Amino acid sequence: MNDEFQEIAEQPVQGQDLSVEPEKIKSKKRTSLGWLEMLANLGLGETVARTATGGFTLVLVFTVVWMLRSVYQAGPLAIHATAATPQVTLAPSISLAAIPQVTVEPGGVSRMALIHTNIPNRPRQDIVKYTIVKGDTAIGIAAKFNLKPKTVMFGNYYTLGDNPEGLSIGAELNILPVDGYYYMWNAGDGLNGVAKFLQVKPEDIVNYPLNHLDMATIGDFSNPNIKPGTMLIIPGGTRPYNNSGNINPGITRTNPAIARIAGSGACGKVYDGAVGSGTFIWPANDHYLSGYDYSPETNHRGIDIAGNTGDPIYAVDAGVIVYAGWNEYGYGNMIMLDHGNGWQSLYAHLSSINVICGGSVYQGTVIGALGSTGNSSGSHLHFELMHTLYSKVNPWDYLP
Numbered sequence: 001m002n003d004e005f006q007e008i009a010e011q012p013v014q015g016q017d018l019s020v021e022p023e024k025i026k027s028k029k030r031t032s033l034g035w036l037e038m039l040a041n042l043g044l045g046e047t048v049a050r051t052a053t054g055g056f057t058l059v060l061v062f063t064v065v066w067m068l069r070s071v072y073q074a075g076p077l078a079i080h081a082t083a084a085t086p087q088v089t090l091a092p093s094i095s096l097a098a099i100p101q102v103t104v105e106p107g108g109v110s111r112m113a114l115i116h117t118n119i120p121n122r123p124r125q126d127i128v129k130y131t132i133v134k135g136d137t138a139i140g141i142a143a144k145f146n147l148k149p150k151t152v153m154f155g156n157y158y159t160l161g162d163n164p165e166g167l168s169i170g171a172e173l174n175i176l177p178v179d180g181y182y183y184m185w186n187a188g189d190g191l192n193g194v195a196k197f198l199q200v201k202p203e204d205i206v207n208y209p210l211n212h213l214d215m216a217t218i219g220d221f222s223n224p225n226i227k228p229g230t231m232l233i234i235p236g237g238t239r240p241y242n243n244s245g246n247i248n249p250g251i252t253r254t255n256p257a258i259a260r261i262a263g264s265g266a267c268g269k270v271y272d273g274a275v276g277s278g279t280f281i282w283p284a285n286d287h288y289l290s291g292y293d294y295s296p297e298t299n300h301r302g303i304d305i306a307g308n309t310g311d312p313i314y315a316v317d318a319g320v321i322v323y324a325g326w327n328e329y330g331y332g333n334m335i336m337l338d339h340g341n342g343w344q345s346l347y348a349h350l351s352s353i354n355v356i357c358g359g360s361v362y363q364g365t366v367i368g369a370l371g372s373t374g375n376s377s378g379s380h381l382h383f384e385l386m387h388t389l390y391s392k393v394n395p396w397d398y399l400p
Helices: 002-010 023-042 045-074 138-144 149-154 191-197 202-206 256-262
Strands: 103-105 108-110 128-131 172-175 180-184 231-235 303-305 312-314 319-327 332-338 343-350 366-369 381-387 391-393
Touching (some): 138 149, 149 180, 256 332, 319 343, 343 366
Antiparallel strands (some): 128 172, 303 381, 332 343
16 A cells, blocks of 8 residues: 555656656655555545545435425426326315315206306397487487387387487487398288388298297288288398488479478478578588488488577578478478579578568578477588489588
């Protein structure tokens, strides 16, 4: 053993020239080798080596234990099992209050009723009644029930008569469950004829559940077993509007008598007078809507201009008065001008009338005052423009 240590001590370091090594370094090496030689001479070399190895092992074990403890305290530890064992994941604690309570009864499991239950939207299966309030229009009412405006009109023909000006505050309307027509069966009606008139198939009428008709007992379609006066829902039913209840275009100074069906304001004589230029000004101080817009969908062939009761109403162009007075079809106090060039203009719901039949007026003349007479849900001017060739037109296309 001593000879081996001696050889190690005397071997030169590789790549080092010991001849030039400083004396100080040589002294340190001799001191280190001296300790080794002394331990070896005492027979303690192997014991020291084993002790050093054991100490290093203990330090390593304590280090690993400390690291594992730190990781565990920092958060949940996911333990990944081998393929032969089930996989286990340590999850955060769960509050029992968050778990729905389940009551087990004989014969099965009863679920706890949920307070907030989502009920899907289902189609209505009946007709509801709606009471008209101030500001209502057929368009607005239809939007409330997700229907087409025409359905509001055709669901209430016997009240409105195709005239949206027939809406009056407090009146009740039928609101159908589907878009279509509400038809009263008449003696002598045939299913084929009614279906063709309303642009549907006879089966559409018979098979609709709310009509309570039976194909097996309906009999001959030309003379079906349907009691006169029965109200039937015609899903998808439609037809052209009947404008006989409205003031028709063509009421001119040469034939004003045709307006007699409209009411007591009709002028029965032929008049001559001022002729318009064909260009128009606004008939009211305000230039925005309060109610209906021009809407062929609801048979509303004019615009409802906003304003306050008593505001002046102006002639949009020069012309002759061919109607001045009360209208029986919901327009209230109404004035109509014939402009002598194919154009006519109409002003309705007036609170007062400042002109008389046959009088000539000029563009900008105050002819009346804004109001809410007739079937009106608030003060406004109902204004129409019409031409003997083009019928009623959209006023927005001609007003500046």
